[in-house]
Amino acid sequence: MQSGTPAPPSFMKWKELSSLVGSIRTRSLVARPTSIDQCREALVYCRQHGMTICARGAGRGYGDLALNDGQALMDMRAMNRILDFNEDAAQITVEAGIRLIDIYQAVHHHLLVLPASPTESHSSVAGAICANVNGKDAWRHGSFAHQVVSMTLMLADGETLKVDRSHELFNAVVGGIGLIGIIVDATLQLRPIPSPFVEIERIPAADVDAMLATMARVEQSHDAAVVWVDAYASGRRTGRSVIHAARWIKRHNTQSQRRAILEAGYRRLENHRRFGLALHEKFGPILSLSLNFQRPMMAAFNRLYYAGCRLLASTGRSSNSELFLRFGFEASFTVPPAHLVCGSHGYTVQLTFPRSSAREAIVELMRICQSSPCPPVTTILRAHKPDDSLISFSEDGYSLNFEFHPKKRHETASRKAVDQLIEATIRRGGKIHLAKDQVLRPEQFYRVFPRYRELLAIKRRLDPEGLFTSDLARRVGIDPVLNDLSGMPEIGS
Ligand SMILES: Cc1cc2nc3c(=O)[nH]c(=O)nc-3n(C[C@H](O)[C@H](O)[C@H](O)COP(=O)(O)OP(=O)(O)OC[C@H]3O[C@@H](n4cnc5c(N)ncnc54)[C@H](O)[C@@H]3O)c2cc1C
Numbered sequence: 001m002q003s004g005t006p007a008p009p010s011f012m013k014w015k016e017l018s019s020l021v022g023s024i025r026t027r028s029l030v031a032r033p034t035s036i037d038q039c040r041e042a043l044v045y046c047r048q049h050g051m052t053i054c055a056r057g058a059g060r061g062y063g064d065l066a067l068n069d070g071q072a073l074m075d076m077r078a079m080n081r082i083l084d085f086n087e088d089a090a091q092i093t094v095e096a097g098i099r100l101i102d103i104y105q106a107v108h109h110h111l112l113v114l115p116a117s118p119t120e121s122h123s124s125v126a127g128a129i130c131a132n133v134n135g136k137d138a139w140r141h142g143s144f145a146h147q148v149v150s151m152t153l154m155l156a157d158g159e160t161l162k163v164d165r166s167h168e169l170f171n172a173v174v175g176g177i178g179l180i181g182i183i184v185d186a187t188l189q190l191r192p193i194p195s196p197f198v199e200i201e202r203i204p205a206a207d208v209d210a211m212l213a214t215m216a217r218v219e220q221s222h223d224a225a226v227v228w229v230d231a232y233a234s235g236r237r238t239g240r241s242v243i244h245a246a247r248w249i250k251r252h253n254t255q256s257q258r259r260a261i262l263e264a265g266y267r268r269l270e271n272h273r274r275f276g277l278a279l280h281e282k283f284g285p286i287l288s289l290s291l292n293f294q295r296p297m298m299a300a301f302n303r304l305y306y307a308g309c310r311l312l313a314s315t316g317r318s319s320n321s322e323l324f325l326r327f328g329f330e331a332s333f334t335v336p337p338a339h340l341v342c343g344s345h346g347y348t349v350q351l352t353f354p355r356s357s358a359r360e361a362i363v364e365l366m367r368i369c370q371s372s373p374c375p376p377v378t379t380i381l382r383a384h385k386p387d388d389s390l391i392s393f394s395e396d397g398y399s400l401n402f403e404f405h406p407k408k409r410h411e412t413a414s415r416k417a418v419d420q421l422i423e424a425t426i427r428r429g430g431k432i433h434l435a436k437d438q439v440l441r442p443e444q445f446y447r448v449f450p451r452y453r454e455l456l457a458i459k460r461r462l463d464p465e466g467l468f469t470s471d472l473a474r475r476v477g478i479d480p481v482l483n484d485l486s487g488m489p490e491i492g493s
Helices: 036-048 100-110 125-130 208-221 255-314 324-329 338-345 355-371 408-427 442-448 452-462 471-475
Strands: 012-018 025-031 053-056 072-075 082-086 091-095 148-154 160-164 182-189 197-205 224-229 241-248 319-323 347-354 378-384 397-404
Touching: 025 036, 025 053, 036 053, 036 072, 036 148, 036 182, 053 125, 082 100, 091 100, 100 125, 100 255, 100 324, 125 182, 197 208, 197 255, 197 324, 208 224, 208 241, 208 355, 208 378, 224 324, 241 255, 241 324, 255 319, 255 324, 319 324, 338 408, 347 355, 347 408, 355 397, 355 408, 397 408, 408 442
Parallel strands: 025 072, 053 072
Antiparallel strands: 012 025, 082 091, 091 182, 148 160, 148 182, 197 241, 197 319, 224 241, 224 378, 347 397, 378 397
16 A cells, blocks of 8 residues: 555454465455445445455465455455344355354254355355355255355445345356455355264275276265275276265254254364364474375375275274264364475365266376375365356366375475376366365466356456456456456357
8 A cells, every 4th residue: 555545444454364375475455344334345445545355254265266465355254143044944144254164053953954065164154155165965965056045245336236046146156256246145055954963984995996886876875975085006906995975864862962962073173173283283393204204104004094994894894973063074173284284385186077087087187196206195086066157166077186295395396296187187178176276377267167258247247447356366367457358259159
């Protein structure tokens, strides 16, 4: 801000921010509104002072989609109230900044669940809508797009409007990485469940064919699933994996018993998070040292884990029941996030590919991983179903989520492998999850999301000055003000 410019409202302050893994550092004028009026005031201030603004939820995306260096951010976390809960219709209306775990705390003991919840339960509702996140039930209940009934959206001129599923803006806002307006509240469709417990079955699969055949069965018989894949297994063992398949089960507890059980479950998640963070703070350097032995250590661990699961399966002890909370969310509390282990060169990427080319895609992506100096520490596969969002990650197919913990000297080679993974995915008609991206280039983005033109046509109409943008939008070439889009083919051409 230039000197002589009037001071921003008291709820706007300049702050240093970084991406989740710390590789991108920014400084922004951060508004932290507590009401719709303050959201509007922040937009007026930005417009009057020639600043752009980017909405930000919990900041749990891995890259730069909720950053706006040198410009303004609208941090929505203080707008986190439940506005209405209709148990009969199984619908909840919440302010944009509420976290998904807070919704669980409000409704789960009523035997309701919010499908498509990502492992990161501290994500905000609006962040989940705008990144169109997915959960372990994605093939059954779809992405977050499928759970949204309606939203209140604030446009660049400060006007608010209700956007329901039939509104022409719905598919531009959902998955639209915040480029159309600020979501101030949303109504979500919840689903009934028989109890908060699931039965988990762990099914070993010796190779990619066995994994895909098992998934085809699990998709018929189960409610949620996540596949641990051994990215170190090669040759005829490529795709060696363990399918963790969950099915809701009945339990005869009263509502107050359920409340008490779930309270203990939330406390356990919180304790895990605190313990995990404390552990990494104390033993971070030792964990970082272990990066030097990553390849042999991970290869041995994976072999042991697979053998253990096979042994349990052969003795009929491969299933147990547990709270869905644990199955759905605990991994984000216990698995050491890449940035805590290896700093800013840690890397996560999630790629979807169509069902029709799944086998070839998995084999090719595994080969690329194995040829990199530090293959991924965790590799997770999920099944998906398509949605109608203009910028959509979901499709009738599978995704692989890779978490890389490269040593510093392997940073460049590791990034090269990530670029090869992205190129291979695009070639096979797949997509890249923008919440987990920090390297996609404009020409790649245009190929992955050809309907960006429709998004931009709407944006030009509603936000001609490009008030809403982000570092990601500028990087992938969809900021209509900064990027010369005049050469772009028209819609429908
Ligand atoms: C450990 C971990 C596990 C994860 N697991 C999964 C997973 O299983 N599945 C999955 O899909 N993702 C997963 N993610 C990614 C995460 O769930 C998404 O990035 C999600 O969008 C984060 O929500 P947020 O509130 O932090 O959003 P932010 O990162 O703050 O914002 C995300 C996008 O939403 C926009 N936005 C936010 N609020 C508003 C608003 N009020 N109005 C308009 N635009 C807004 C922002 O501009 C940005 O484009 C995981 C992340 C972590 C760290």
